[in-house]
Amino acid sequence: MTTTDTTPDEARTDPPDQARTVLIASLIGTTIEWYDFFLFATAASLVFPALFFPAGNETVGTLLSFATFAVGFVARPIGGILFGHLGDRVGRRATLVATMALAGAATALIGVLPSYASIGIWAPILLVVLRVLGGIALGGEWAGAVLMAVEYAPPGRRGLWGSSPQIGLGLGLALGTGAFALLGAAMDNQDFLAWGWRLAFLVSIVLVAIGLVVRLRVFETPAFRRLQEGAEISRVPVLDVVRDAASRRNLGLGLLARWAEGAAFNTWGVFVLTYAVTTVKMPKTEVLVAVTVAALVSAAVVPVAGRLADRFGRRAVFAGGCVVFGLTVYPAFLGLGTGSLPIVVAVLVLLLGLVYGVQSGAEATLFAELFPTRTRYTGMSLVFQGSGIYASGLTPLILTSLLAAAGGSPWLACGFLALTAVISTVATLMLRPVDEL
Template sequence: MATILTASGSTVLADETDDQRRKRLRTVVAASLLGTTIEWYDFFLYATAASLVFNTVFFPDQSSFVGTLLSFATFAVGFVVRPIGGVVFGHIGDRIGRKRTLAITMVLMGAATALMGVLPTAASVGVLAPILLLALRIVQGFALGGEWAGAVLLAVEHSPRRRRGLFGSIPQIGLALGLALGTGVFAFLQVALDDDAFLTYGWRIAFLVSIVLVAIGFVVRLKVDETPAFTEVAELSQKSSAPIRDVVLPPNTRNTVLGLLARWGEGSAFNTWGVFAIAYATKELDLAKVPVLVAVTIASVVMALLLPVSGLLTDRYGPQRIYLIGITAYGVAVYPVFALFGTENLLWFTVGLVIVFGVVHALFYGAQGTLFASLYPTRVRYTGLSVVYQFSGIYASGLTPLILTALIGAAGGSPWLAAGYLVLTAVISVVATSLIRERDLHLTIGDRPNRPHRADSTAVDSTGSENIG
């Protein structure tokens, strides 16, 4: 079942017909997109609830400010646990394969989210309520720790050579759709129900819907084949005995450090515009909840539509260049966007969010998966990708709403100190991304780096296998 290179530049199995290849790629796209949409719906549904519900339902005895901080603190815990899940599932993914690992993460994630929908409130069981919420958030974070890297590799390692960037953007589309679905469901429920009904049972509906979504996603993922890249490594007995060791030690040390820093700007950006902006708009700007959720949903949909464009640009110009341009644009846009927010006008808030989240974020987020996947050889790629994405998630993603809330509080409600922090994260990411050397990017199915990426080149390694990007 070795992989071979076709004249069109596609990765195929040795005994695979054209029809079988097309069917395999359609299944891969469905499994990657549907799976990540569901996983991120579950994860960011919690983020939306943390902004709008949990400070009241689980921390009712605190002031609004303190309750929001505590709610975001439980949100951040999920990011702290994600690296543990990343190491565990990364090891499993590099040892037994991508497909089975992703099935496990989906079941864990769905179960934790559904159980949140039936949790008792603080009014019913007191302090036990936030403790149970925290425990389920830990399970969520652990499961998601192995999800993103596996979904990216499922797409990238199955993809045609000249569409590596496009396929690498597919799991990112799932994130945007998951966020849009979560905020959209919350907006609908708040319109359909009065405030008392929403706080009593309405918010629970959004969490219980996860049961149906996970069942569908699980079935689709069981139909997908293992990636040709992993299959080749397994057949050649090249699997690493200790992937985490190989990721942190030379020759991978440099790429790991630079990857961790390169992601800082992206992580802070997403959780600013997709999570923190909801609380900021409803509490500091005094905008109505439903229109704010609609604005985030619109920006998320725009991002989902533009992510494939980023993928195509990645195929044309290379992932490093596109990621660098996008992160730079984000740093430049921070202050103007907060100025638009400061008008306290819903239209300008939406315009700013669509620009910085829907357009700018799509540019570099679409290239991210392909870029970070190329930092490591196939034999440790699942672990390496998980380490970069999940460990950076602690400081780049999970702590961002807390940091911004604290900085705005310290500045007496002014957002400019918080905006300065976001610009700093962008600068760090720009520098780190610039320092990644193209000669160190792993573009072949084997364990050695290849020559710099060229959109019109198709290299073949010594086994006759195609580059895997």
């Protein structure tokens, strides 16, 4: 069943040029925020185990680094609740300015953080603190960026416009991995580990300044302004989400529906870096280039998926992506195991670029439509960020552990990923967006 885009709370009140400004601001902002976030993900795979944790067992160092990566996903629901509350009560625009400033500060400080050899145990402690701050910022960022686009979207194009912030995810990943690939190619490994990687984090200061200038030019969304005019602002949005039966049902199902998407991205965009370098023994730069290419393909596929979601329905497109993900995980690991760069690039373009791009392009509007306007920021933040703990943050840890338990064989890891696809597909088809009620 195709969703309708003609609900009263989405009526247009602003001129088209403002809508386009909002669309651009949403894309630029999320690109910068995801760049910051994926810098940490890439560094957690390639740099942090050697610099911020005690020397010793390589697997233990990698697990500790991925645990730090996972901490950010635990912090994201906190940011979702905090900034969701502000976004549903104060407005989308002001909240997005705050999240970008916080994320930029945390990323820049990681770029100057001393190593374990310099300050001992304080290195991983401070790394975790900065990771938590970045996680809180991104926890509030995603839903607000999506709503700025969705709540300005013209009739019949909400899926396409809602996909625009998701393009920033692919671009941010490409910039993050691309920056590391460029730095790794421009200097030897010793210089890269000593100081080169820090440059990518420090560049975030400039990018965030640009993003803030753009975001300060946009107005509040028409939907939220109508809430203010009608004095319909929720006093405690998170409680209203839990109290409302329809919202509560969609929250529970939404948490399960996103599992496969989160697992897919963090398998092909994060875990694959460690797997290809340490297990398959591929050169680091080659793997980074492969991920960068796939991320750019994903950014191109996302708006196509958004348009398909307008035509065939968000649930159908998103569920279709989950099904294909589950069917292709084992062949993908076989391809990665060859260590052949053309094959690895093809695998990642297919799985991260095409399949994940379809999931990502449909999900933003799907989750936005699960909740009424007055609790939409909080509700979709809880879905996306709450599921991020197990669907995203724990995935590299789980896959690393399953590979170790299976003696390097991918069977257990593939079984786990296929299971997430089944769960997500069933949950997605059970969702009932409020626009369909």
